[in-house]
Amino acid sequence: MTILERIKSNSAKLTDSDQKLLSALLENRMEAAYLSGAQIAERAQVHEASATRLAQKLGYKGYPELRAQLQREVLEGQDAANRMRRSVAKVEHGDFLADLVAAEVTALESLSRCISQSEIDEAADRIFQARRIFIFGQGHAQSVASFLQRRLDRFGMTTIALTGRGRDIAERVVGMERGDLVLALAFRKQPKSYPPLLRHAASAGAGSILISDLAGPMMEPRADLLLAAPRGRSGSEFQTPTIPFAIVNAILMTIAGRHEEPIIGRLEKLSDLFADFE
Numbered sequence: 439m440t441i442l443e444r445i446k447s448n449s450a451k452l453t454d455s456d457q458k459l460l461s462a463l464l465e466n467r468m469e470a471a472y473l474s475g476a477q478i479a480e481r482a483q484v485h486e487a488s489a490t491r492l493a494q495k496l497g498y499k500g501y502p503e504l505r506a507q508l509q510r511e512v513l514e515g516q517d518a519a520n521r522m523r524r525s526v527a528k529v530e531h532g533d534f535l536a537d538l539v540a541a542e543v544t545a546l547e548s549l550s551r552c553i554s555q556s557e558i559d560e561a562a563d564r565i566f567q568a569r570r571i572f573i574f575g576q577g578h579a580q581s582v583a584s585f586l587q588r589r590l591d592r593f594g595m596t597t598i599a600l601t602g603r604g605r606d607i608a609e610r611v612v613g614m615e616r617g618d619l620v621l622a623l624a625f626r627k628q629p630k631s632y633p634p635l636l637r638h639a640a641s642a643g644a645g646s647i648l649i650s651d652l653a654g655p656m657m658e659p660r661a662d663l664l665l666a667a668p669r670g671r672s673g674s675e676f677q678t679p680t681i682p683f684a685i686v687n688a689i690l691m692t693i694a695g696r697h698e699e700p701i702i703g704r705l706e707k708l709s710d711l712f713a714d715f716e
């Protein structure tokens with residue numbers, strides 16, 4: 439298991455000190471991979487023994503074993519070119535389609551173990567009940583966010599896209615109030631605008647949902663509801679977009695199933711509007 443996979447499976451056990459240590463470890467892996475437990479604890483401003491306790495929570499014998507794992511992951515490299523190179527190298531006889539299908543099936547099977555239907559139900563109800571839905575997605579998440587926004591618009595919900603620079607986002611959320619909902623999508627690492635957005639939502643009394651991958655448990659502040667699952671066979675290989683799309687589609691289907699009468703009524707009204715506008 440990668441370090442992020444261990445964090446995901448043990449997220450419920452992590453304390454504030456653990457979170458500080460993990461932030462110090464993962465913000466600059468290249469440097470942190472060669473620091474001692476005492477040095478990383480000093481950097482995180484926690485007690486020296488906290489590094490050992492964190493390593494043991496994650497299933498390592500001690501901090502040196504955790505650090506060795508981090509060093510291996512750093513040496514593997516995390517840039518897009520290396521991830522694609524490793525993925526391509528594993529395919530035999532150029533059978534890329536079959537390998538991709540197998541990888542997607544594996545990822546989808548993992549999804550059903552990482553996220554329960556009860557969590558999808560909760561997300562669907564929170565979205566349906568929200569006064570306005572502020573949808574945040576940048577980089578690779580933007581395509582999924584755009585898809586989700588269009589579907590929610592068709593359900594007759596009021597959505598606001600949070601795209602662009604931090605100042606652009608600030609202008610769109612200044613009127614956020616209790617009863618609103620932030621629906622954030624973020625993968626691989628925490629976007630710069632994520633912390634101030636979640637802090638503002640909390641201060642305004644708005645709810646929050648985060649759809650993410652193995653980096654999700656590390657993102658701070660924590661959302662009210664986290665839906666996170668791996669997007670590939672490991673964090674160092676090709677990361678499929680199928681998983682976040684599957685999570686989003688599951689939410690949309692659940693909204694329609696749990697709130698069928700109003701949703702179907704709005705879709706029928708939309709069909710009439712399409713005919714009228716055309």
